[in-house]
Amino acid sequence: MNVLDIKDLKVEFPGRKSVFVAVNGVDMSVEAGKILGVVGESGAGKSTVGNAVIGLLQEPGHIAGGEIYLHGKRIDQLPYKQKRLLRGRKIGMIFQDPLTSLDPLQTVESQLVETIRTHLPLSAKAARQRAVELIDSVGIPNADERIRQYPHQFSGGMRQRVVIALALCAEPELVIADEPTTALDVSIQAQILELMKKLCAERNVAMLVITHDMGVIADITDHVAVMYHGDLVEYGETTQVLGAPVHPYTQSLISAVPRPDIRVDRFPVVNYIEKAGTPQKQIDISTHWLGKSRDYGKVSGPLVKIRDLDMAFETRGSIFPSRRKYFQAVKKVSFDIEEGETFGLVGESGSGKSTIARLITGLYEPTGGSILFGTTELTSLKNRRDVLAMRRQMQMIFQDPYSSLNARMRVRDIIAEPIKFHRLASSNAEVRQIVDDLLDHVGLGAAAGKKYPHEFSGGQRQRISIARALATRPRFLICDEPTSALDVSIQAQILNLLKDLQEELGLTMLFISHDLAVIRQMCNRIGVMRHGELCEVADCDALFETPQHAYTRELLSLMPSLELLSRANLQTVDHPEA
């Protein structure tokens, strides 16, 4: 018998003018001991399904039709009080971000004990005993001691284990995990997925895993439901759906996942969700402003030469130097970036890869070492004019397209700002022309210039960021996780755009990412970082095929296996309306 049955579920969010249908007639079910994955991109309605099941839909959203059964008993129409009693007791939930899911002012123990005692008739002592056992069973060593600590004393991965313990503490029959590993590093992700699989089998609970990550789906689910704009487009056994997808959306979604196994020239273009937007007007780079004065002079040897780079942040200040404490974010890092290549930096959070980007661009001042750009030593630049000239040659694209654009400026002004600041154009009319051309070139169209950033989607905003970065005619482009905030199909488009631009303009790129598959597709050479140290630098294929350093091998082994994914018919799927 199925633990959870969802029949023709429809969820609506009434708005001021119209009703938004977030989930439109979805059927799915989960058996005990099995994991069902719900996959889709942002706006697919996958989280709404989970919230509807546990009865926590955000106001004014409500279930407009359909039925939800738990063990054959209908639960969607229960009154509030009884629904609350189901939560935690029968249905547990795991949230995305372990850093914010726990009350910072309560110890882990008090949060566990209050939950246990809400649902089970246990004494305070027995509840505590049970809490310790739970903490132990989710793999936190020294449970008796650590349970008395506050959430901030745990690392992200450990906190997610606490969250799992909290979700399981009253023996629920169904666990809903909403993006349970999205905020975690790959190595932690692998551990958490392993733990979830184990607990699911041991305790015979049914699990509903909501994710955007095909790797997670391939790794742990038995069945998978693919959602697109509120509709269930494909549903079946995971091996079946991933191996032989039937619906064009599933096919395009799968083909957009970067391949870790071999390097392909371009990402398959997926146009199902958002039109990729090809340059509307061909610009002849050799005669256009964008291509002019690009001959910065040939450098003999590498363009960027980093030697023994050190960066320490003060974590405790004191007037006595001996009492100050430092965190060494970058330790004696040396590498070269050749002109025209893409150099990848890969590592987990806190490995110091973003710090290096900021050191090169001069956002931080290094505590030691040297950065040679062409023939100029960046660390010794004092003159403001020299610094500006250097900054013009290097530009950065940031991770979060939502916070890296000034929301109060028109797109046109955002892109024109660096041109005007560096006085790269002679007249306002010329600036306007350049901005229009840039917008055309990144596939947005000149008309986009009149709008404000909030009128664009994440992928479109990242295109704006790219246009802004190009506006100084840079020689060296630093991309710090440029696509990790984007959906996979959008990611493919942006990465293709970056590849094209590099080819046309002969850009040199430093590409920073935590995603090995993306790195493999984008980079010529790769550096692997861990705890501020550079473990290994190697050519792309060599690194993936014959990794030298133990940590590189570990990282590679942690990559979710995507063998299940069908690569046979990588066809280009066009947007239905296009």
Add this chain to the structure above:
Amino acid sequence: MIGFAARRLLQAMIVMLVVALLAFTMFRFVGDPINQMVGIETSLEEREALRERLGLNDPIPVQFLRFITQAAQFDFGTSYQFRQPVSELFAKRIPATLELSFASALFALVVGIPMGIYAGLNRESAISKLFLSVSLIGISLPTFFIGILLIFLFSVTLQWLPSFGRGEVVQVGSWWTTGFLTLSGLKALILPSITLGLYQMTLIMRLIRAEMLEVIRTDYIKFARARGLPDRLVNFRHALKNTLVPVITITGLQLGAIIAFATITETVFQWPGMGLMFLQAVQNVDIPIMSAYLLLTAFLFVAINFIVDILYFFIDPRLRVGRP
């Protein structure tokens, strides 16, 4: 924590020194102190003798040092108008002001916090909207107007409560007088403390409401609900406690403001506290009282801020452990 407290203490002392410098400057340079003390018919020789005796011919730093030493021992000189030591005058007035401030702070907290919680949890309800509209009045009407309004309503028209003074007071210890122990004293407290506390009450209410709305949206509250915890636990143990840090900051600052700026309320209700005395001192250019009042107010603010900083440690465990 000890290091933190020591640093804060040092900062507090610097603030006090600066304020003392201001008070001293006012005392020494706003008008000639000698002219204020003696009559018109005092001869030049007598004036010079007095100047010498009071040490007004010493170098300025020596005078300042003497001023601080004396202030630290609560010796603020003699009031020009009353011919009494300023410290004695203040000692007589402080209990009245502190009791009034305490009562109005209590009123602001006891009424403001539950209103804020209610309005934060039920933001769409009619009562919340009523609270918000009423609180707008509390913020926008000037204190003296509210005071006069209350007097007109409850003292003149209904004749329930006295319109001025402290009522009967009881002597407690050697210098403290309290109105808390007699019926007339308590009755006299009601109107002025509401007048004084209304603004703080609305402020606290709006602050708690805004913080609650913020906290309710966080993941840990959602997670607490997803674990099936009863609303009472979610709202009070998890949500309310997390709203408290900013509320304590503001409450602390406002308590200082209540004590220091009770002047208007005390005037309207003829409350025999420090504020009323200060106002009279201003009218009569009684510099020693003014500079002592300045010092005392600064001291109260600094002390309350210090206590608030220490309180954070007890509320937020993240501050308790030293950073790595």
